[in-house]
Amino acid sequence: MLLSAEKVTKRFAGFTAVAEADLTVEEGEIVGLIGPNGAGKSTFFNCVAGDLAPNAGRIRFAGIDVTHAPAESHARLGIGRTFQVPATFEDMTILDNVMVGAFLRHHSRAAARTKALQVLELTGLKDQAGLRAKSLGTPGRKRLEIARVLATEPRLMLLDEALAGLTPSEIQRAIALVRDIHKLGVTIVIVEHIMEVILTLAERVLVFNQGRVIASGKPQEVIDDPAVIEAYLGRGHARAARRE
Amino acid sequence: MRWGLLALTLAFLAYPLILTNPFYQDAGALVLLAAISASAWNIVGGYAGQISVGHAMFYGAGAYLPLLLYQHWHLPPLLGVPLAIAVSLGLALVVGFPTFRLQGHYFSMATLAVAELIRIVVSNWELLGAAIGLQGPAVSPNWWDLTFRSAVPYYYIFLAVLALLLAVTWYMEQSRLGYCLRAIRAGERAAKSLGVPVRRYKLYALMLSAAFTSLAGSLYAFKTGFVDPDSGLGILVSVQMIIVAALGGTGTLVGPLLGAVILVPLQTATNTWFGGGGAGLTFIVYGGIIVLIARFEPGGLMELWHRLTAPRTRRSPAPRHAA
Amino acid sequence: MILLQVIVGGLLLGAVYALLSSGLTLIWGMMNFINFAHGEFVMIGMYVAFVIVVALGVGPSIFGLAAAIGLFILGVAIYFALIRAVMRGPILAQILSTFGLALLLRYTAFWIFSPNFVTLPQSSLTGTINLGGILLNVAQLVAGVVAAALTLALHLLLTRTAVGSQLLAVAADRQAAMLMGIRPDRMQALAWGLSAASAGIAGALMAISYPFSPAVGETFALTAFVVVTLGGFGSVPGALLAGLLVGLIQALSAYYFGPVYKDVIVYGLFVALLWLRPQGLLGTA
Numbered sequence: 001m002l003l004s005a006e007k008v009t010k011r012f013a014g015f016t017a018v019a020e021a022d023l024t025v026e027e028g029e030i031v032g033l034i035g036p037n038g039a040g041k042s043t044f045f046n047c048v049a050g051d052l053a054p055n056a057g058r059i060r061f062a063g064i065d066v067t068h069a070p071a072e073s074h075a076r077l078g079i080g081r082t083f084q085v086p087a088t089f090e091d092m093t094i095l096d097n098v099m100v101g102a103f104l105r106h107h108s109r110a111a112a113r114t115k116a117l118q119v120l121e122l123t124g125l126k127d128q129a130g131l132r133a134k135s136l137g138t139p140g141r142k143r144l145e146i147a148r149v150l151a152t153e154p155r156l157m158l159l160d161e162a163l164a165g166l167t168p169s170e171i172q173r174a175i176a177l178v179r180d181i182h183k184l185g186v187t188i189v190i191v192e193h194i195m196e197v198i199l200t201l202a203e204r205v206l207v208f209n210q211g212r213v214i215a216s217g218k219p220q221e222v223i224d225d226p227a228v229i230e231a232y233l234g235r236g237h238a239r240a241a242r243r244e
Numbered sequence: 245m246r247w248g249l250l251a252l253t254l255a256f257l258a259y260p261l262i263l264t265n266p267f268y269q270d271a272g273a274l275v276l277l278a279a280i281s282a283s284a285w286n287i288v289g290g291y292a293g294q295i296s297v298g299h300a301m302f303y304g305a306g307a308y309l310p311l312l313l314y315q316h317w318h319l320p321p322l323l324g325v326p327l328a329i330a331v332s333l334g335l336a337l338v339v340g341f342p343t344f345r346l347q348g349h350y351f352s353m354a355t356l357a358v359a360e361l362i363r364i365v366v367s368n369w370e371l372l373g374a375a376i377g378l379q380g381p382a383v384s385p386n387w388w389d390l391t392f393r394s395a396v397p398y399y400y401i402f403l404a405v406l407a408l409l410l411a412v413t414w415y416m417e418q419s420r421l422g423y424c425l426r427a428i429r430a431g432e433r434a435a436k437s438l439g440v441p442v443r444r445y446k447l448y449a450l451m452l453s454a455a456f457t458s459l460a461g462s463l464y465a466f467k468t469g470f471v472d473p474d475s476g477l478g479i480l481v482s483v484q485m486i487i488v489a490a491l492g493g494t495g496t497l498v499g500p501l502l503g504a505v506i507l508v509p510l511q512t513a514t515n516t517w518f519g520g521g522g523a524g525l526t527f528i529v530y531g532g533i534i535v536l537i538a539r540f541e542p543g544g545l546m547e548l549w550h551r552l553t554a555p556r557t558r559r560s561p562a563p564r565h566a567a
Numbered sequence: 568m569i570l571l572q573v574i575v576g577g578l579l580l581g582a583v584y585a586l587l588s589s590g591l592t593l594i595w596g597m598m599n600f601i602n603f604a605h606g607e608f609v610m611i612g613m614y615v616a617f618v619i620v621v622a623l624g625v626g627p628s629i630f631g632l633a634a635a636i637g638l639f640i641l642g643v644a645i646y647f648a649l650i651r652a653v654m655r656g657p658i659l660a661q662i663l664s665t666f667g668l669a670l671l672l673r674y675t676a677f678w679i680f681s682p683n684f685v686t687l688p689q690s691s692l693t694g695t696i697n698l699g700g701i702l703l704n705v706a707q708l709v710a711g712v713v714a715a716a717l718t719l720a721l722h723l724l725l726t727r728t729a730v731g732s733q734l735l736a737v738a739a740d741r742q743a744a745m746l747m748g749i750r751p752d753r754m755q756a757l758a759w760g761l762s763a764a765s766a767g768i769a770g771a772l773m774a775i776s777y778p779f780s781p782a783v784g785e786t787f788a789l790t791a792f793v794v795v796t797l798g799g800f801g802s803v804p805g806a807l808l809a810g811l812l813v814g815l816i817q818a819l820s821a822y823y824f825g826p827v828y829k830d831v832i833v834y835g836l837f838v839a840l841l842w843l844r845p846q847g848l849l850g851t852a
C-alpha cells in the first residue's frame with residue numbers, strides 16, 4: 001500500500017470541511033476523487049499533499065507517517081502535486097521551471113538540465129523551452145506544471161483538476177499524457193469534475209459529499225450508486241434511478 | 245557581446261587613470277560602493293524576493309565595529325571586518341529565522357523594526373559614540389589601516405570587492421540555490437511542493453547578503469574614516485540600496501551596478517545644484533522613482549530592455565506534438 | 568499614585584494607537600497588504616490639523632473632521648492611482664509601492680514644513696483634571712476616549728452594517744463576494760479611505776498634546792506594525808486590545824527605563840512576538 005489516509009478530518013473555524021475520510025492507494029493505481037463543489041475533495045487533497053495539517057486522522061506514505069510533515073518533505077519522499085489554479089513560475093523560462101523540479105534529485109545544473117529536457121520531450125514542451133512560462137495559455141501552464149512535478153521523480157502524483165478548462169481535444173491530449181506518466185510507473189490520484197476523464201482514466205473512484213466519502217469502487221459502479229446520484233442531482237433523480 | 249563585456253571591464257579598470265580629476269575619482273569610488281551594497285541587497289531582495297527595508301543594520305555593523313576597535317582599543321580597524329560580518333550573520337538569523345516561515349510582509353516589517361531599534365540604541369550608547377559617532381585613523385603609516393589621501397586606491401579596492409561579489413552572485417545564480425531562490429520569489433507555495441527547502445534557502449540568501457552588506461559598510465568606514473547613526477544606520481542607507489537595485493533591475497546580475505552608475509552621479513549633481521536643500525529634494529525624487537518603478541516596471545531597466553528587445557512571441561500554443 | 572497615572576496615561580495613548588492601527592489591520596485582512604506609508608497618514612493628519620488651526624484658529628472637532636475627510640480622500644485616491652494596479656503585480660512591487668510612497672510623503676512634508684518639531688497652538692482642551700486622585704491631561708483624556716470610541720465604531724461598522732458586511736465579504740472571499748454582486752474594487756477603495764481617515768484622526772488627536780515633525784511617520788508605522796501583529800491579522804477588536812497593551816508597555820518602559828528606550832522595548836517585543844507567537848493574542852496558529 002503506497003498511500004493510506006485514515007479518518008482524516010479538517011475543520012476551519014467551526015466548519016468541518018473533511019470528516020473522517022479514508023483513502024488507500026496501491027502502487028501503480030489510478031484513483032479518482034470526485035464530488036460536487038464544496039464537497040471537501042480539494043481540502044482532503046491538500047491534506048494529503050502536505051499543504052494543510054489535518055485536525056485528526058493519519059496519513060501514511062510508503063509506511064512513513066506524513067500527517068504533519070510539511071510540503072517540502074512530501075516532495076522529497078516522492079509525492080508530487082499540481083495546483084487547481086496553475087502556479088507556474090511566470091517570469092522564468094519553461095526549461096527553468098522544470099529544472100527547479102529536477103533539482104530535487106539532481107544537484108548539478110548540468111544534470112538537472114538534462115533531466116528537465118527529457119521531461120519536456122515527454123510532455124511535448126521541448127520546442128518552447130526558452131519561452132517564459134507566462135507566454136503559455138492555461139492548457140500549456142497545466143502541462144508545464146505536470147512536467148515540473150514529473151521532474152521531481154515522484155512515486156505518487158496528485159493531480160488537482162488538471163483537466164478543468166480544457167477543450168475536448170486538449171482533454172484527449174492530457175488524458176494521453178496522464179496515461180504515459182502512469183506507464184512510467186507513477187501512481188496517480190486525480191481530483192476531477194469531468195466525468196468522462198474519471199471514467200476513462202480511473203480504475204477506482206471515491207466520491208465525496210459534505211466532507212465525507214459516500215461511495216467508492218469501480219467508476220461504473222459508482223456512477224450508478226443512488227447515493228452518488230443524490231449528492232450530485234438531488235433526491236428526486238436518485239429515486240428515479242432506483243426505479244429503473 | 246563578449247567584446248562589449250571586455251570593453252566595459254577595461255573602462256572600469258581605466259576610469260580613474262583617465263579621469264584624473266579627484267572629484268571624478270571620488271565619484272567613481274562612490275558609484276562602486278553603492279553598487280556593492282545594492283548588489284548585496286539584491287541577493288535576498290532581488291533573487292529571493294524577500295524585501296528587506298532595514299539592510300542598514302548590516303551596513304552599520306560593518307561601519308561601526310572596525311571604527312569601534314580603533315577608537316576604543318587602538319586595534320587595526322581591519323580586525324573589525326570579520327567581527328562585523330559575524331555580528332551581521334547573527335542579526336540575519338534573529339530577523340530571518342522566525343519570519344521566513346511566515347508571509348513576506350513579516351520579514352519586511354521585522355527588518356524595519358530591528359534596524360530602527362539598533363539605530364536608537366546606538367544613538368544613545370556612549371561606547372559607540374552616541375549621536376556623534378566614531379572616527380577612524382586620520383592618516384596612518386600602516387597600509388592595513390587603509391587611509392589613503394587619494395580616492396584611487398579605494399576605487400580599486402571597491403572594484404575588486406564588487407568583482408568578487410558579482411562572481412559569487414553569478415555562481416549562486418547558476419547553482420541549485422539560485423534556481424530555487426528564483427522559484428521562491430516566483431511562487432513560494434509551488435516551490436515548497438517541489439521540495440525546495442524554502443526557509444533554509446531564504447536564510448542562506450539573507451546571510452550571504454548580510455555578509456557582503458557588512459563588508460560594504462566597512463569599506464565605507466575605511467574611506468570616510470567616520471560613521472554616525474545617520475550615515476551608518478539611517479533609513480536612507482537602506483533606501484539607497486533598494487532604489488539602486490530596483491532601478492537597474494532586481495534579481496539580475498548587473499542591474500544594481502547599472503542603477504548605481506545612473507543614480508549616484510545624479511544624486512551628486514542634485515546635491516551640488518541645490519546645495520543643502522538638495523538632499524531633501526533628492527529623497528522626494530527617490531520616493532517618486534520607487535513608486536513609479538513599482539507601478540510600471542518592477543523589473544527595472546533590465547526588464548524594460550528585455551521587453552523592448554525580446555522577439556515578438558505569440559501567446560498561442562506551439563505546434564502540437566503527440567504526447 | 569504616579570504609577571497609576573502612568574498606567575492610565577499609557578492606556579489613553581494606547582487607545583489612540585488602536586485607532587491608528589485599526590485601519591492598517593483592516594487593509595491587511597482585506598487585501599493581504601501591508602501599507603508601509605500608514606505612518607505618513609498619521610503624520611499628514613497632524614499637519615492638516617496644524618495648517619487648519621494656524622489658518623483658521625478653529626477647535627479640535629473641526630480640525631479632527633478636516634483630517635478625517637482629507638485623509639479619506641487621500642486614501643481613496645491612493646487606492647485608485649497606485650494600489651489597485653500593484654495588487655495585480657509581484658509582491659516586490661506591492662511592498663516597494665507603499666514604501667516609496669512613504670518616502671515621497673515624508674520628504675515632501677520635510678520640504679514644505681521644516682524638520683523641526685511643531686506644536687499646535689493652545690486649544691480649548693487645556694489643563695488637567697483630577698479623577699479620583701489621578702491627575703490627567705484633559706487633551707490626552709479626550710484623545711484616548713474619542714479614539715477608543717471611534718475604534719469601537721469602526722468595529723460596529725464592519726460587523727453590524729450592510730456596508731460593513733460587504734467589506735468583510737470581500738475580505739473573506741473576493742470571488743464569492745463578486746458573485747453576490749458586491750464590487751470588490753469599491754469596497755477596497757472604501758477600506759483605504761477608512762484606513763487613512765482613522766490614521767488621520769488619530770494623528771489630529773495626538774497633535775493636540777504632543778509635538779510632531781515630518782519624521783514621526785516612521786515611528787507610528789512601526790508602532791502600528793507591532794499593534795496589528797499583536798492583535799492578529801485583520802482583527803479590529805484585536806487592534807484595540809493590542810493598542811492598549813502597547814500603550815501601556817510603552818508608558819511603563821518610559822517610567823522605568825527613561826523615555827529614550829520606550830520605542831526600543833516595543834520593537835524588541837515585536838521581535839519576540841515574531842519568534843514566539845506571530846499569530847498575535849487572538850489569532851490561531
